[in-house]
Amino acid sequence: MSLNTSQVASSGPDENILLEIKNLSKHFEGLKAVDQVSFSIKPAELIGVIGPNGAGKTTLFNLLTGFLKPTAGEIFFNGKNITGWPPFKISKIGIARTFQLVRPFRFLDALENAMVPHIPQNILAKSSTLRNKAIWSLITVDLAEKKNYPAFILPHGDLKRLDIARSFAVQPRLLLLDEPFSGLSYEEAFRIQRLIRDAHEKGMSIVIVEHKLKILMKLVERVLVLDRGRLIGEGSPKEIANNVEVINAYLGTEAKEYG
């Protein structure tokens, strides 16, 4: 058995690396939004990305999901070079994302919102199958009761969870969450924390961009720090809290609180 697995591992792509980024750069006419960033993500890893405003965190997400095309560098997902793929194709291969601001389909109800990500996978399936899948993804985020409510009357907390439900529905291997706790009360944030932990336990790799460090540092296993487009620090939350460069760039004197 052990011989078999080693053979597969050597012949196929490296199974210990889910996503690999090599020297990724994005320049907007001289402004280096992302500059020579390289890192890799293992399967079932929970990673936080922090950095001051304008550090290139959201641009990094846009590059990974195909909304922007990199100026230079390459992105490998599961051994495949996905640099320059269109967003819908990247979503199909197993990378899902949420947006910084909630972006529900406002005039559709919650159930229809949850149905949309199921459409590409179940284009020929029975309509009841599609509906049941959508209801299941609403149940996982405790929104099943409000399935008939149009999104424009749902409160912010519900919309945040609806966004997460939609991205879960893509059945991603890598989930990119852009500020999942912004604008939420502690109770609501705790609910989302629980969702993230559950998904992580099932083996999903999750990358979180967040400014609420008190929550983030306790949640994640590894932290990446970006500043002015460059990767200035990488390590466990404790290491980051003691990293001088990171303290100067972002954390400031309160760093010990997060350690």
Place this chain on the structure above:
Amino acid sequence: MDWREIIEDLWDDVTDRAYYIFAVAILILFPFILVTPPSTLPILNIIFNGSRIPVLSDIYDFGYQSGLFGENVWIINIFSLCLIWAIFAASWDFVTGYSGQVSFGHAAFWGFSMYVAYWVAAGFHVNIPIIDLDLGFRVELEPLFALIFGALLAALLAVFLGIISLRVRGFYLAIITLVIPLILNSLANTFVELTGGNYGLQSDVTRVVPLPPLGDLFDETHALNFYIFVLLVFFVAITLMMLIAFSRVGLAFQSIREDEEAAESLGINVRNYKILAFTLSAFFAGIAGGLYAQWFNYVSPTYLESSYSFQVIIMCVIGGVGTITGGIIGAFLLTILVNVFLKNVFRGVHGMDMLSFGILLIITLRYMPYGLARSTKDQKRACVLGILFALAWIIIPSREGWGVELFSSILPNNGNPTDPLSKLISISVTSILILIGKVDNLGQMLSTLTLDNLLTFIALIIIFIFSIPAMIIFLISEIIGIFLFEVIMGINLGEALNKAKFLICVVTGIPFAFYLPKIFRTIRLRYWGVWPSVGRYEPD
């Protein structure tokens, strides 16, 4: 306010369904009230046993003989026109309301389809000269298949244009689509041997519904045959559009309308879905165009003008964007408004149709921004009431003096205002219109503008603005006012009694409009055993 109440007000499908079923029943039954089914339609002969619908047609006969109704053919033709516009409006709604791609040039597809259908039906020789060989062939199809072929080619044009233009969004897309019909228009004016230039093309060979032996366009049989043909096409087209719109493909379209980037991040291939929506929409617009050309039996570059594109947009906005039914409602309202009311109320005044479109559009956007189909229950009921009210007003008036005289143009006695108040009002309104510079012929204006014409027009606008209470107050005050004037002016009591009929119509109409949905709910509960749910999905 509770959320549930808001949703019930906005998405009350049951109330809608009751009205829709009622409207469909009217559409199907209505010609058989007016005309004997022709022998060319054997199925209908079996159903109605070669006669008209018994009681209703008797009522109609009575009305016709006493001069209350106009000619049958005229009304049937107006309804055919309504159905054609309804298909066109629904097709626009499909691309703009459902997938959010603003098209300001839908006339391109309907005009293009008209020309193609005409060429193919009349016989078109395709030249393929290769050195010495002529590999050309002649295309000639039955008119019905030519109609479908025209629509298919319009869809093909849409694929081509979609690939080019759907890269851009919003404002820029609007400009590109605005230009397309202009280009086609100038092409049609350039290639005169193909298109007939400004004079257009005309031939009886291309008719789907053949003319009767005498060749009379206004023959009852011909009008009815054409109406039934259009009605069938209408039902097929609308059913198809609804099926697509309510399917998962329609859901994908809607997600693109709501948020393109979010949809793409969830795996929706936005570009292909956009092109698909554009193509389907162009196909149905092509069908509508073919039918419109059939109605006039005439194809010309004027059908490619942007006024057609804008008319269809106004219809959809008034009816409600993002609901296929909204376009249909808007098409019926505006087509009847123009062809029945305005052409009679403001005879001799030009440009009144576009003016009233504008007024209606502003009022709709102010008071029900999501259109009639997505308005609140009260507004819906007020609109149904308003339509009943207008119908009552049409049915009751006598030949002269009192009454709307909406059909006065086709009545033997071309109604002039006899009562003093009508004359007073007509003079004052005419003077205002002269000041604005809207009137060509003073004498004509004076003879046609009556009190009730004007009141109907005002009533229609009030109905659009306010809900039921305001309308009832308006009605009652108006009836009292007219009665008072009758007494003051000393006109005979028989006329006043005649008006009682109108009152009865309204009094029976109000509960009907109010309780139709409730009756529908009750019947549904009794025979299906389910309570109608809120929203589009039944509870588990």
